Amino acid sequence: MKRSKRIEALDQRAVNKDGFIDEWPEMGFIAMKSPYDPKPSITVENGVITELDGKKRADFDFLDQFIADYTIRTDRAVESMAIPSLTIARKIVDIETPRSEILRIISGITPAKMAEVINELNVVEMMMGMQKMRARRVPGNQAHITNLKDDPVQIAADAAEGALRGFSEEETTTGVARYAPFNAIALLIGSQVGRRGVLTQCAVEEAVELELGIRGLTTYAETLSVYGTEKVFVDGDDTPYSKTFLNSAYASRGLKVRFSSGSGSEVLMGSTERKSLLYLECRCLYVTKGAGSQGIQNGSVSCIGVTAGVPAGIREVIGENLVAALLGLECASSNDQSFSHSDMRRTARTMLQFMPGTDFIFSGYAAEPNYDNMFAGSNFDAEDFDDYNVLQRDMQVDGGLRPVTEEEVIRVRREAGKAVQAVFKYLGLTEVTDEQVEAVTYAHGSHDTLTRDVASDLMAADDLMKRGITGVDVVRALAESGYEELAENILSMLKQRVIGDYMHTAAILDDQFQVMSGVNTPNDYLGPGTGYRVDGKRWEEIKAIPHRINVNDF
Numbered sequence: 135m136k137r138s139k140r141i142e143a144l145d146q147r148a149v150n151k152d153g154f155i156d157e158w159p160e161m162g163f164i165a166m167k168s169p170y171d172p173k174p175s176i177t178v179e180n181g182v183i184t185e186l187d188g189k190k191r192a193d194f195d196f197l198d199q200f201i202a203d204y205t206i207r208t209d210r211a212v213e214s215m216a217i218p219s220l221t222i223a224r225k226i227v228d229i230e231t232p233r234s235e236i237l238r239i240i241s242g243i244t245p246a247k248m249a250e251v252i253n254e255l256n257v258v259e260m261m262m263g264m265q266k267m268r269a270r271r272v273p274g275n276q277a278h279i280t281n282l283k284d285d286p287v288q289i290a291a292d293a294a295e296g297a298l299r300g301f302s303e304e305e306t307t308t309g310v311a312r313y314a315p316f317n318a319i320a321l322l323i324g325s326q327v328g329r330r331g332v333l334t335q336c337a338v339e340e341a342v343e344l345e346l347g348i349r350g351l352t353t354y355a356e357t358l359s360v361y362g363t364e365k366v367f368v369d370g371d372d373t374p375y376s377k378t379f380l381n382s383a384y385a386s387r388g389l390k391v392r393f394s395s396g397s398g399s400e401v402l403m404g405s406t407e408r409k410s411l412l413y414l415e416c417r418c419l420y421v422t423k424g425a426g427s428q429g430i431q432n433g434s435v436s437c438i439g440v441t442a443g444v445p446a447g448i449r450e451v452i453g454e455n456l457v458a459a460l461l462g463l464e465c466a467s468s469n470d471q472s473f474s475h476s477d478m479r480r481t482a483r484t485m486l487q488f489m490p491g492t493d494f495i496f497s498g499y500a501a502e503p504n505y506d507n508m509f510a511g512s513n514f515d516a517e518d519f520d521d522y523n524v525l526q527r528d529m530q531v532d533g534g535l536r537p538v539t540e541e542e543v544i545r546v547r548r549e550a551g552k553a554v555q556a557v558f559k560y561l562g563l564t565e566v567t568d569e570q571v572e573a574v575t576y577a578h579g580s581h582d583t584l585t586r587d588v589a590s591d592l593m594a595a596d597d598l599m600k601r602g603i604t605g606v607d608v609v610r611a612l613a614e615s616g617y618e619e620l621a622e623n624i625l626s627m628l629k630q631r632v633i634g635d636y637m638h639t640a641a642i643l644d645d646q647f648q649v650m651s652g653v654n655t656p657n658d659y660l661g662p663g664t665g666y667r668v669d670g671k672r673w674e675e676i677k678a679i680p681h682r683i684n685v686n687d688f
Contacts, residue, residue, distance in 0.1 A: 149476035153443045162406025162414075165397075165441065165450040166253055170408035174247035176215050178208050187246040195364040197417050200374040204424030207241040214242030223254035226263040226460070229661025233266055240460045245416040248460070252412060252453045257486065260452045265490035266659045267459035269429075269652030270640035271666045273491030275534025276466060277301040277501035279321055280508035281580040284313035284591075286558075287551050287566055288583050290324030291574040294550035295543050296501035297328025299519065300535040302642040305356065305498060307337040307508050312592045314338045315599055316563075318351040319608060323557060324550040326623040331643030333390065333636070337509075340380060347389045350605025350628050353636075354390035356431055356466070356497070360421050361395070362414030365405035378425040385426075388631030390641060392429040392466060393422040397454055398437025411441055415454040419461055428639045429464025431497040433487070436510065438473040442483070452486040459492075464640035464652065470498030472511040480513050488525070488533050491666070493640040493652075495533055503579040516578070526676045532668045537679045548575040556615035557608055563594045 144150070159168040177185035183202035184191045194202065207214075222239060225231040240248070255263065277296040281288045293304050306321045308314050318336040325332040336346055337357045346352050358377055361367045367374070377393070384391045395418035397411035406414065415432065422430050433451050434441040441447040451468070458465040467487040474480045487495050499522075500512035507515065514522060519535070526533045551571035558566050564587060573583045605628050612621035626647050630636050636643060641651035659665030668676065 147476070149474065149479055151475040152473075152479070153439060155443045157445055159410070160408055162401040162408065162411070163440075163444050164410050165444050165446040166249070166410050166412045166453065168408060168410035168413065171249060171410050171413045172246045174215065174219075174244050174250055176206070176211050176244055178211050181208050183208060183211070187244050196373055196375075197362070197364055197367070197421060200424055201245065201417065201420045205420045206244065210238065210242030212242075214239050215244065215247060219247060219250040220254050222251045223259070226251070226255070226267070226456075227259050229266075232660060233657060236267065236460065237462050245413060245420050248416045248420075248457055249410065249413045252457060255453070255456075257449050257452060260449070260456050261486060261490040263456050264452070264459055264487070264492060265665070266657065267456065268490070268492055268640075268657045269459065269462065269464050270493050270642070270650060271655045271657050272650065273532050273534055273666075274302040274494050274642050275300065275499060276303040276305060276494045276497050278470065278498040278507055278509050278512055279304050279306045279324075279501055280308075280317075281502060281506040281583075282309065282508070283580050283583065283586065284309050284317060285574070285580060285583055285586055286313075286316040286320035287554050287570050287586075288574045288577065288580060289317055289320040290327070290550040290554040291547035291577070292502050293321050293324030293332075293334070294328035294546040295538075297325045297332045298538055298542060298546050299328075299501070301332065301499070301501065302534065303333045303335075303354065303494065304501070305335050305337055309508050310588070310592065311338060311342070312595055314342055314346065314595070315351065315603070316591060316595050318346045319557065320554050322351055322353075322605070322608065322624060322627075323553050323612075323620070326620055326627065327550040327553060328546050330623045330626070330645045331647050333643065344380070344383055345599075347384060348387050349603070350631065351608070352389070353627055353631070354392065355384050356392045356394060358391065358393045358427070359395065359399075360393055360418045360425075361403075362400050362409070362417040363405050363407050366400050366403045369403055369405070374421045374425060377421070381425050381427050385637060388634055388637070390637050391427050392431055392464060393425070393427045394431040394435060395419065395422065396432050396435035396437050396441075396468065397450060398434050398440030401440045402437055411444070411447070412450050412453055416457055419454070419457050419463065423461045423463060427463070428637065428641075429466065429493070430458045431466040431468065432458055433468025433497070434471075435468045435497070436471050438468065438471045442473050448483050448486070451483070455487060455492060462639065462652075464493045466494035466497035467492040469496040469513045470509065472504060472513055484513055489529065489531060491532065505581075506579045520679070520681070523676070523679050527679060530668050530673065530676075532666070532672060532676070536675050539680065544575060551575060553612060553617050553620055556617060557611040560611035560615055561598070561603060561607065563598060564590045
């Protein structure tokens, strides 16, 4: 058959390599309005919820029971549920209605009612809502710091550069699980070289991650996953109650905790109960709130391929982010999984969080080239830094990053590598050579670095754990190796564990170790002329991209 050359050209476009599917509610492939979603309802008797979204208490599964017992304010439920969903949706957008009033109303509504409210909002209205409902006044950003080789020297260098560029949190993981303590130490050191006060975590198996936190080698935890149906929760070897216990274990040791959820996981695990992606994610977020977590990483996350494949899927993503904010949770709004072959489409997806601002616009911007990203590749990576900074400048939006100079990048990368070299030598770990430090100083990614002795690294990492090495030992190693200022920075991070202020909702630290959270710097947006505005020193910083005509030169 003779073909249209225009259609042939369009068929070759990157976007047509993506996966798409029609709505199929019976299998859960429906973004926001499944005909099988329950109708909102509630009955409260003597302070106990006895009916929730069409189910009697005797028929509750463990998510229903947990949400009824720990999340919904029974003293507000009848009043809040009586307000029409459209009225609540309009209040979310209304600049005359303060965030505090919205939080009060939302505290008494059910997951089905929440989904009904979100369904009343279009994408622009959701962005308007997010601008008001974000917990912390100033947006932030989080980075992935990983590499194919699990090279701790490269992790330290990338962490230092990422902190220099403005990331408030940095997260690593491993290709080989036993590298976890090396990666955690390298991330801790490198982050404090780039900017004091950056929070760090190592996402690995939960028992190991908890031990690293208890030892003071990490400062927050994020990978406590929750799901929207009982069957999927059980398949994940957990319940809402076990997640609550784990949350308490971290918090009792002074670590900031953020849960993880996201639409599409129930589809992938084959038990959606025919419900919409939005409704199931509402249940996840209600469990998160009831468990006492200060925040959530959500926005489909690693299941974005499912959500992006159905009609209105990207609308659902900003919708679930908004639900997190409506529940008063810190929202790290994903953008951390590459989901499209189309540069245009992946940028458009990110703009829904970038323009209104979320607590963390990315819950994992790849601060390395995506080939090095052991979290499977982010929506933006290290090759997009300049594009991202120009977008901030174009729109006068604070996306959490800043332009840097080549001289600054080389300086902090070298200093981080040398600091790890000194700590490894002091603690009797595997050798870090001058050649390795030099390589990571100038490297783009692991294709440019030297090979390490993996067997020796793993034996040394195991020995490190057996010896009970802690963050205090890292401080001592730095101080006695001539890195007094860096040692003081890490000691200050350990002190924050005792103080506990950074466990408040949406907390980050500035370079003076002052906490900024939804408690002491709450979002105060109420329309034009209010809330956080990009101006003053921050605007001058954003404007100063390297590739510009600098009028001071003339």
